[in-house]
Each structure stands twice: as structure tokens, then as C-alpha cells.
Amino acid sequence: MAQNEDVFKKIVSHAKEYGFVFPSSDIYDGLGAVYDYGQNGVELKNNIKRYWWEAMTLLHENIVGIDSAIFMHPMIWKASGHVDAFNDPLIDNRDSKKRYRADVLIEDQLAKIDEKIDKEVAKAAKRFGESFDEAMFRQTNPRVLEYQGKRDALHARFEAALNANDLAELKQIILDEGIVDPISGTRNWTDVRQFNLMFKTQMGSSSDSTMDVYLRPETAQGIFVNFLNVQKTGRMRLPFGIAQIGKAFRNEIVARQFIFRMREFEQMEMQFFVRPGEELKWFDVWKKTRLAWHKALGLGDEKYRFHDHEKLAHYANAATDIEFQMPFGFKEVEGIHSRTNFDLSQHEKFSGKKIQYFDPELNESYTPYVIETSIGVDRMFLSVMCSSYEEQKLEGGDTRVVLHLPKALAPVKCAVLPLVKKDGLPEKAREIMNVLKFDFACRYDEKDSVGKRYRRMDAIGTPYCITVDGQTLDDNTVTLRDRDTMEQERVPIAELPARIGEACSLNNLLKKLG
Secondary structure, eight states, X not given: OHHHHHHHHHHHHHHHHTTSEEETTGGGTOOTTOEEEOHHHHHHHHHHHHHHHHHHHTTOTTEEEOOOOSBOOHHHHHHHTHHHHOEEEEEEBTTTOOEEEHHHHHHHHHHHHHHHHHHHHHHHHHHHGGGOOHHHHHHHOHHHHHHHHHHHHHHHHHHHHHHTTOHHHXXXXXXXXXXXXXXXXXXXXXXXXXXXXXXXXXXXXXXXXXXXXXXXXXXXXXHHTTHHHHHHHTTOOSSEEEEEEEEEEOOOSSOOTGGGSOSEEEEEEEEEEXXXXXXXXXXXXXXXXXXXXXXXXXXXXXXXXXXXOSSOOXXXXXXXXXXXEETTEEEEEEEEEEEETHHHHHHHHHHOOOOOEEETTTTEEEOOEEEEEEEEHHHHXXXXXXXXXXXXXXXXXXXXXXXOOOTTTOSOOEEEEESSSSTTHHHHHHHHHHHHTTTSOEEEOOSSOHHHHHXXXXXXXXXXXXXXXXXXXXXXXXXXXXXXXXXXXXXXXXGHHHHHHHHHOHHHHHHHHO
């Protein structure tokens, strides 16, 4: 785990050094849990969003997109339950003066027990070699069974406290487990209390006409309140979906692990409206569909898993997370929820407007049920960065840092490099740039040795480097270097658009899903 933490620190440092992610307000010593995307980061982020958007709106004839406002009528958040119930259990350590989420402290304790079990399994696997039966070992080894018993008991107690919203019991679990503050090392905890995560501000031109409004904590409500607008103007028939990408804001108690948990973040959400009674069928469909979207990137199928929710939200009848193996463990990158008809029914109740769908096949009106898929852009960005980063040892003792980004997502698709800054090579390189730049994000670089330029391009994940040399002037061929294999081959300039296009096309990713 310590080694993984070291790698994660290197990834965070790399992200800043190479223009992917900067601490926000950096010259003023930053702002907690707020980040800016740099010149390479914004391109990678936009490519992720484009991959999601086109997978939703191009591959599904019955899914359309909207872009709703961040500011919304405050009654929307009353209807959705966010004003009264959008809380996290907060606990403070009196000695360090630091604030924590009580549930996260207990989840970390469960993870520590899992680590102990995994260490026992790993030691046994090393000892017994190929003859090792992991399933049998987990079922029979006394130490593993002891750890598993403790974990199951803690998990059951934790789940019961969450479902009962028993804050006193959450504190008692923390005390009974001997959980200490990681900074002070003490167990001097306050009581657990609820903390609302919404940011509040005022809207109005004068002091006596202002009203409280909120920065939206999710983008989903903008879809729900526009359900009839989209359904009627688009003449949509069930089942159909509405997709949206946008900013959301949460005053997180524990904002940590770089861009994994931030106070200002971006979501890609799709709400899929279905007939009542068909929601669990569509829940399974969207679980498979969304997992396939992730796996198509080639980051490693073994790095994904489903995690069903311990505690269902009050509006849900099924919920699962797609978790990805980050350097700091399996963490949620996407949630898939069967939200029943809660949201539309609540908005109908609070607005006084009828929000129902007339089904021509059944000849009746009803409130549709909803399947939600919600993915954090920033978490997706982080999972791509973490799985792509490699410190590679080369022949001769050299090393390089390379980002094996999915080629369709790479911020720069190719770099054009004149071997020297004379003899007409820069001019020829510029000619090639002027052909390629209409189809691909290209970068021109003539500074330093070509080896150093290769390393710079490896570090930002550029799939191809095109080197222009003396032979280019004679026969219109260039050296095309592959980022991952570092293999080089002579390629006619005329073939470059097709070669790069085939390897870096977003369409190839989409066709895996189609």
C-alpha cells in the first residue's frame, strides 16, 4: 500500500508538471479541494466527455441531451430532499481540530481488515505456489476466518447504524474499534452530527428582495424538471433518456485524494425513463452497458467491479457502483440507480403541475420510473491517469515516464519534430503540420535533441511522433514512432492521416459498443 501511495504522489506531481491539473488559486497558496485543468488536462477531459456524450446520444436513438442551469428555483431542492436530507455524518477530533466523515473512518477500518486477509492469502500463495487453492484457504485458514468474522460483525453493525441513521452508534463503533485520528493519534472524538453539503447564496438586486438559492449538488434535477419540455418538443416515446454534462458543487467534509473528491466537480448523468414495473430489467441493461463503456478503453478488465449499496437512498429500489482500482484501493467512478418515480412525483407535488406521460399503447397516463447512470468526469480522468502512468526501465539503464493513455483520449495525437533547425526541415515539418492539424491535435517541437523531445511527448501520452529528416526532402517519407513500443518505421507523408486516424479515432471505441 505504501508503494502505491508513493506512485500516487508521483502521478499528482506529474499532473502539475506536465500541464494536466493545477491547484486552483495556486499563487495564493491554493483553495482546499479545488483544482484547475491545464492545457493538456482540459483536452483529455474534453475527450472523455466526448466519448461519453457520443456513446449516449449517437449510439442510442432514444437518448437526447440538454444543458440546464446551475442556479435553480430553491423549491426544487426542497422537493428533491436535498434541503432536509443531503447530509453526511460529521465527527471532529478535539486535539487535531480536524473534521472527518464518520462513515469513511469506519469504511477505512473495514478496508484495513480486508488488507490483513489479503496479506495472509498472498503469503500462502507464495508458500504453496501453483498448488495453492485460494478459495479453500479462505474457507479453512483459522487466521483468515478470525479476520473475516471480525469484518462481518463490524460490517453488520455499521450497516444497521447507517440504515437507522443512528449517529450515537456510529460514534460508539469508532470508539469500540479504537479508531484514532491520523494526525493527533488520539481518540478524543466529538459526537457525530449531520452536516448539509449544499452551498447557499442569495439572488436578488436589493436586500429586501433576495431569496436563498443553492449551487446545485447534482445535475439530475435539471433533467427531471425538464422532463415534459423534452418529451413534448422531441415527441419522445418511452423508454427514452436525457443526458447532461455539467458542474455540481458539494461542501465536502473530507475532500481528499487529489481530484477524487472535490467541492467543485463535473458530472455526466443520464436519466432513462421507463414504464413502472420494467425498471429492474432496464437497471440490469444499463449495468452491462456502462461497464462495457469503461472496459472498451482497455485500462484492464480486472480493475473494475460492481459494488452494491449497503444502504439504499430513500428514493431507490436498486443501486450499484462501478468501482475502479485506484492506487488507494477500489473506489466508485460511476453510480447506477433505479430511482423509481420519486423525483417526478415530488416535483409534481411541490410545483402543482401534472408531470405524467401518456402511453399510447396502454392508453393511460402514469409517472415514469427512472434508471440513472451518473459518472464523475474528474474521477474518470483520475482513473485514466492512474492506469496509464508508468516509469519504464529501458535497455542501457535509462528510464522514461510514459502515459499509456487510450489513443482516442490523448490530448495530443501526434508531434511533428524536425531533426534539426536548418536545411529546410522546419519548413517541411510545418507543411506536414498544416495538413494534419485539421484532423488531429498536433504539436510542433524543434527544441533540444530528438530524444528529449520523444520523452516530453511520452510524458503527456502522445501516441505518435513524426520525425522529419534529410531523407524526407528526397522521398517524402518520415519516421513514425509509436509511444508504447517505441518502434520506428518509415512512412510516406501521404499515409499519415489514415495511419493516425485509424489508431486514434473515437469511432473505433464507439464501434466496440455498437
